[in-house]
Amino acid sequence: MQPDDAIAYAKERGFFPADAELESEEIGDGNINYVFRVRDRRSGRSLIIKQGGETARISDAFRITPDRVRIEYEMLKRYNELAPGLAPEVYAYDEVMRAFAMEDLSHLSIMRRALMEHRKLPHFVEHITTFLVQTLFYTTDVAMDPKVKKALVRRFINPDLCEITEDLVYTEPFTDAKRRNDPYPPNREWIERMIYGDDELRREVAKLKWQFMSEAQALIHGDLHTGSIFVDERETKVIDPEFAFFGPIGYDVGNVVANLMFAWANAGATMEDEAARLDYLHWLEQAIAGVVDRFRAKFLAAWHQDARDPLARGIGVAEDYVDRVIVDSAGVTGLELARRIIGLAHVKDITSISDPEKRLKAERTLLRAAKVFILDRYRHLDGSAFVATLKTAHREEEKAERRR
Ligand code: SR1
Ligand code: MG
Numbered sequence: 001m002q003p004d005d006a007i008a009y010a011k012e013r014g015f016f017p018a019d020a021e022l023e024s025e026e027i028g029d030g031n032i033n034y035v036f037r038v039r040d041r042r043s044g045r046s047l048i049i050k051q052g053g054e055t056a057r058i059s060d061a062f063r064i065t066p067d068r069v070r071i072e073y074e075m076l077k078r079y080n081e082l083a084p085g086l087a088p089e090v091y092a093y094d095e096v097m098r099a100f101a102m103e104d105l106s107h108l109s110i111m112r113r114a115l116m117e118h119r120k121l122p123h124f125v126e127h128i129t130t131f132l133v134q135t136l137f138y139t140t141d142v143a144m145d146p147k148v149k150k151a152l153v154r155r156f157i158n159p160d161l162c163e164i165t166e167d168l169v170y171t172e173p174f175t176d177a178k179r180r181n182d183p184y185p186p187n188r189e190w191i192e193r194m195i196y197g198d199d200e201l202r203r204e205v206a207k208l209k210w211q212f213m214s215e216a217q218a219l220i221h222g223d224l225h226t227g228s229i230f231v232d233e234r235e236t237k238v239i240d241p242e243f244a245f246f247g248p249i250g251y252d253v254g255n256v257v258a259n260l261m262f263a264w265a266n267a268g269a270t271m272e273d274e275a276a277r278l279d280y281l282h283w284l285e286q287a288i289a290g291v292v293d294r295f296r297a298k299f300l301a302a303w304h305q306d307a308r309d310p311l312a313r314g315i316g317v318a319e320d321y322v323d324r325v326i327v328d329s330a331g332v333t334g335l336e337l338a339r340r341i342i343g344l345a346h347v348k349d350i351t352s353i354s355d356p357e358k359r360l361k362a363e364r365t366l367l368r369a370a371k372v373f374i375l376d377r378y379r380h381l382d383g384s385a386f387v388a389t390l391k392t393a394h395r396e397e398e399k400a401e402r403r404r
Contacts, residue, residue, distance in 0.1 A: 001051045001099070002026075006036035013092065015047060015101060016040050029110070030227060030240065031058035031345055037104055046106070047091065051099035052242075056164075058345065061180075064160040066098035068242040071158055073100040075221070075241035083134040086127060087238050088230075105237055108230035115226060115263035116349060118271060118280050119233070125290035127236035128229070128256055133298040136249045139219035142307050142321070149246075153216050158245040161222065162213070165243065169335050170209035173342040174202050182344045186360050191342055194367065204374050208331045216246035224252045225336070225347070226259040249325045253295055254332025260288045261337060261390055262349035265366055268394075269358040288390070289383025292329070296322050296382070323381055330380035334373030337366045361397055369393035 001009070003024035010016055010024075020040040027048075028035035034057065039046035052066035070093065079087035088103040114121065137143055139152070171177055174195060183191045195201065221228070222243030230237040264284045271277035303318040311317060340347045341363045350366075353359040372389045373380065380386055 001034060001036065001049075003036060006038050006049045009049060009097070009099070010038045010047070010101070013094070013101070015091070016045065017043075020045075027106075028057070032056045032062075032064070032242070037106065039104075046104040048088075048102050048104050049099055050102070051097060062164060064164070068158065068161055069093075069098045069100060070095070071156060071161075071244055072240065072242040074155070075219075075244045076102065076239075078219070079131075079135060079238065079241070082138055083131045083238075086131045086134075086236060105230045105239070108232050108235060108237060110227055111229040111231045112226040112259070112263075112348060114231050115260075115284075116266055116352065118267060118276070120280070120283050121231050121236070121287075122233060124231060124236055125287055125294055128238075129291060129294040129298050131236070131238055132249075132252060132256070132295050133302050136218040136220065136252060137299055137302045138306070139246075140217060140249075142303065142309050142312050145308075152219060153246045156219060156245050158222070158243065161243045162245055162247075165222065166209065166213065168343050168345055169339045170205060170212060172344075173335070173339040174205050180344050181342050182346070183342050184359060184363060186356060187341075187363050190364065191367070194371070195338065195342060198371070201371055201374060204331070204377075205335070208328075208335065208374070211248055211328070212251060215248045218246065218249050219244060220247045220249065220252045221255075222247065222251065224255040226256075226263065227347075248328050248332075250328025250330075250332050253291070253325065253329035254334075255336050256291055257288055257329060257386060258333045258336035258340075259347070259349075260284055260291065261333070261366060261369070262340065262347050264288070264390065265362040266349035266353065269353045269355070269362045285387045285390075289387050292326060292383035292386055296326060299325070326381055327377050330373045330377040330386065333386065334370040334377070337370035337373070341367060361401060364400070365390075365394050365397040368396055 003026055006024045007022045010022060016022060021042050022038055022040055024036050024038045026034055027037050033050055036049045037046055038049060052069035054063060056062035056064060073090055073093040076087050076090045088105055091101040093100040141149055172181055221241045222245060223240060228240040230239060264281060267277060267280045271280060299322050300318055341350060350362060353362055369390050
C-alpha cells in the first residue's frame with residue numbers, strides 16, 4: 001500500500017463521508033510495517049490504516065505472515081475490553097487486504113521520543129501497571145477457564161513473530177549465530193570478550209529461551225518497548241501487539257523496565273545541566289522501581305479478588321507466583337538491554353548519543369547490568385533491586401573508565 005492506496009481504501013470502505021477531501025501520509029517508524037494516517041481536510045477527522053506485508057520494513061530477510069495483522073487487531077480489541085482507555089480504539093479488520101483501521105493517536109508522542117526529550121510522565125507507572133495486570137493476570141490459568149484459555153492459545157499461535165524474538169533477543173546477542181549482529185565498532189572487542197566469551201551467561205540465556213518457547217503463561221504483548229507506547233502527561237496507550245502469543249508474563253514486564261533503562265542511559269549521557277540531569281535520572285529510577293513494585297501489588301490484588309483455581313487460595317501461592325514473574329522479568333530486562341546494543345535492532349536512546357566516549361560508556365554500563373539481571377535474576381524481587389543493579393553497573397563502568 002502507498003499513501004494514495006490508503007486514501008482509495010478508506011473511501012471504498014466508507015470510513016469518511018462522500019464529500020471528504022482526503023490526504024494521507026506514511027507515518028510508521030517501526031522495524032516491520034508501513035502505517036498510514038488518512039485525514040479529511042474538511043472535518044479534520046483522521047484515522048490510521050495498517051497493512052501487513054510479507055516482509056519486514058527493516059530487511060527483506062524477515063519473511064513474516066500477514067496474519068500478524070489479525071493478531072494485532074484482535075489483541076487491540078481485547079485491550080479495549082480488559083484495559084479500557086489504555087489502547088487505541090479499533091474500527092474494522094479486512095481479512096482480504098490484511099489491513100485494519102484504528103484511532104489516530106497523533107495528539108500523543110511515542111514514549112521513546114518523549115523520554116529522549118526528558119519529559120516526565122506522572123501517570124505512566126500507574127497506567128502501565130494497570131495495563132500489565134489487566135491483560136496478563138486475566139489471561140492466565142489462575143483467572144481463566146482453562147479450556148477457554150487453551151482455545152485462545154490456539155488462536156494466538158504466532159510462530160513467525162516468535163521466531164524473530166527467539167533469534168534476535170534470545171540467541172544472536174550471545175552467539176552471533178547468523179552473523180548479523182551490529183555492535184558499535186568501538187565496543188566490538190569488549191562485547192566479544194564480555195558477552196560472547198561468557199559460557200555461564202549463555203547457559204542461563206538458554207534456560208530463559210526454553211521458557212519463552214514453552215511457557216504459555218498469559219497472552220503477552222510480546223514487544224512492549226517504549227516505541228510501542230504512546231504517551232503524554234495524562235494519557236498512556238499501548239499499540240503494536242503483533243508479536244502477541246501465550247508466553248511468560250515477565251517478557252512484557254522486563255521489556256518495559258529495560259526500555260526505561262535505555263532512557264536513563266540516554267539522559268545520563270546527554271543532559272548537560274547537572275541538577276536537571278540528576279532530577280530526571282531520579283524520576284526514571286522511581287519509574288523503574290515503580291513498574292516492578294506497583295505491578296506486584298496490583299497483580300496480588302487481582303489474584304486475591306479474582307483467582308478461580310481452587311489451589312490459588314493456598315497460603316503463599318500468589319506470592320510465590322508473582323516472585324517468579326519478577327525474577328523472569330529481571331532475566332528479560334537483561335536480554336532486552338543486551339539485544340538492543342549488540343543485535344541488529346537498535347534503539348535511538350543509545351544510537352543518538354553523539355559523543356563516542358559517552359555512548360561507549362552507556363553501552364558498557366547497560367551490558368554490565370544486563371549480565372547481572374540474567375545471571376543473578378533470582379535476587380531481583382523488588383524495584384529497589386533493579387535500580388541497585390543499574391547503579392552498581394554504572395559505578396563499575398566509571399571505575400573501569402578511570403583505569404583505561
Ligand atoms: C525484524 S523486527 C526487529 C525488531 O523490531 C520489532 O519491534 C521487534 O522488537 C523486533 O525484535
Ligand atoms: Mg512494533
